[in-house]
Amino acid sequence: MGPRALVNKLIYRVYEWRLGLQLEGVERPRHVGLIMDGNRRWAREAGLTDVVDGHRAGARKIVEMLGWCRESGVEVVTVWLLSTDNLVNRPPEELGPLLDIIGDIADELAEPGNPWRVRHVGALDLLPTETAARVSAASLRTEGRTGMTVNVAVGYGGRQEIADAVRKLLQQHAEAGTTIEELAEVLDVDHIAEHLYTSGQPDPDLVIRTSGEQRLSGFLLWQSAHSEFWFCEAYWPQFRRVDFMRALRDYAYRHRRYGS
Numbered sequence: 001m002g003p004r005a006l007v008n009k010l011i012y013r014v015y016e017w018r019l020g021l022q023l024e025g026v027e028r029p030r031h032v033g034l035i036m037d038g039n040r041r042w043a044r045e046a047g048l049t050d051v052v053d054g055h056r057a058g059a060r061k062i063v064e065m066l067g068w069c070r071e072s073g074v075e076v077v078t079v080w081l082l083s084t085d086n087l088v089n090r091p092p093e094e095l096g097p098l099l100d101i102i103g104d105i106a107d108e109l110a111e112p113g114n115p116w117r118v119r120h121v122g123a124l125d126l127l128p129t130e131t132a133a134r135v136s137a138a139s140l141r142t143e144g145r146t147g148m149t150v151n152v153a154v155g156y157g158g159r160q161e162i163a164d165a166v167r168k169l170l171q172q173h174a175e176a177g178t179t180i181e182e183l184a185e186v187l188d189v190d191h192i193a194e195h196l197y198t199s200g201q202p203d204p205d206l207v208i209r210t211s212g213e214q215r216l217s218g219f220l221l222w223q224s225a226h227s228e229f230w231f232c233e234a235y236w237p238q239f240r241r242v243d244f245m246r247a248l249r250d251y252a253y254r255h256r257r258y259g260s
Contacts, residue, residue, distance in 0.1 A: 012242065019245040023072075026252035029205035031076040032069055033227070035219050036062070038211030038235030045235075052097040057237035059105050066109075066116065066150060068244050076149045076201050078121065080219055081105065084157035087126060099127075102154055103134035110138035115147035121197035122156035123164065151198065158221030165195035165222075198223055206251045208244075210236045228254055 036058055043054030062079060069077050081102050090098065109118050118139050124132045135154055169191055173183050193199065203223040207216070212233045216224065230247040232239065 016242050016245065019242060019249060022249050023245060023252070026249075028073050028248065029228075029251055030074065031078070031202045031204040031206075032074050033078045033080070033204040033207040033220055033224065034065070035080050035207065035209035035213075035217065036236040036239075037209055037213055039237060041211065042235035042237045052094060052101075054237065055098050055101050059101050061237055061239060062105060063108065063114075065239065065244065066148070068241055070115070070148050072244075072248060074148060076151065076204075078151035078153055078198070078204065078220065080153040080156060082122075082154045082156070083218065084123065084126060084155060084160050085218075087155060099131045102152075103131055106135045106138035106152060106154075109150055109152070110141045115145065116142070116150045117145040117147065118142045119149055119151050121151045121153045121161075123160055124155065126155040149201065151201075153219075156197070156219075158216070158218035161197050162192070162222055164197075165192050168195040193222070196222060203227065206230060206247065208232065208247050210234055210239055 039054035039058040040051040041054075042057065043051045046054075048054065066077060082098065086095070086098075106118065108114075109116065118141075120135045120139050124136065127135070131154070135152060138152070170183075172195075198220075203225070204220055204227045206229075207219065207224055207227045208230050209215075210232045212231065214229075214231045220227075228251050230250055232243055232247070234240070234243060
């Protein structure tokens with residue numbers, strides 16, 4: 001390592017230490033949502049001929065990020081790995097390897113050495129059989145764990161989730177003999193929220209999106225009504241611990257008004 005690299009490393013460590021001081025005693029998010037964007041662009045700019053290598057690099061970053069979340073006292077992390085649009089729009093030569101990588105991620109997250117519980121959020125019936133089976137098996141293997149919950153959003157779309165929640169709600173009341181008129185009289189937001197994929201969990205306090213894009217793209221549409229958003233220019237494979245710490249700092253310093 002040359003002198004310049006050593007200086008840069010020292011500067012990074014000092015900055016990380018200063019951020020740590022700023023985070024002492026401040027409010028931390030209970031639930032963090034991650035839109036991990038930029039894998040393909042990172043691969044192209046790195047000169048890689050296969051964009052799937054970008055997805056592999058992004059996959060390696062996930063466990064590292066989850067470690068940072070756990071150290072920070074985060075209770076729930078939702079990682080968006082594959083949208084419903086991806087299932088339709090990605091070319092087969094990219095989608096196939098991407099599904100394999102997602103299966104590998106699910107398996108890795110469920111390994112005995114990891115302390116978190118894996119939970120799938122999304123429409124399993126839209127996924128290929130093998131991918132659905134691997135994600136479901138990962139969830140089952142971690143059911144007894146009491147640590148941080150990791151929501152693996154695969155085959156996920158915010159509009160699809162709301163439609164599924166309303167469908168389940170209608171089916172439940174139809175089975176109970178409730179008429180549409182009776183349901184309309186009592187229906188409120190809590191009835192729908194009870195049937196979302198994330199039912200029983202706190203809504204995301206903080207949503208992080210990488211790669212410079214500043215939109216939700218359908219991520220946790222219902223749950224993010226009061227979320228704080230933090231957008232980062234770095235592509236996901238380049239995301240650093242100091243980037244996460246900056247997101248936590250900005251979250252803590254914002255005045256959360258909840259519409260008041």
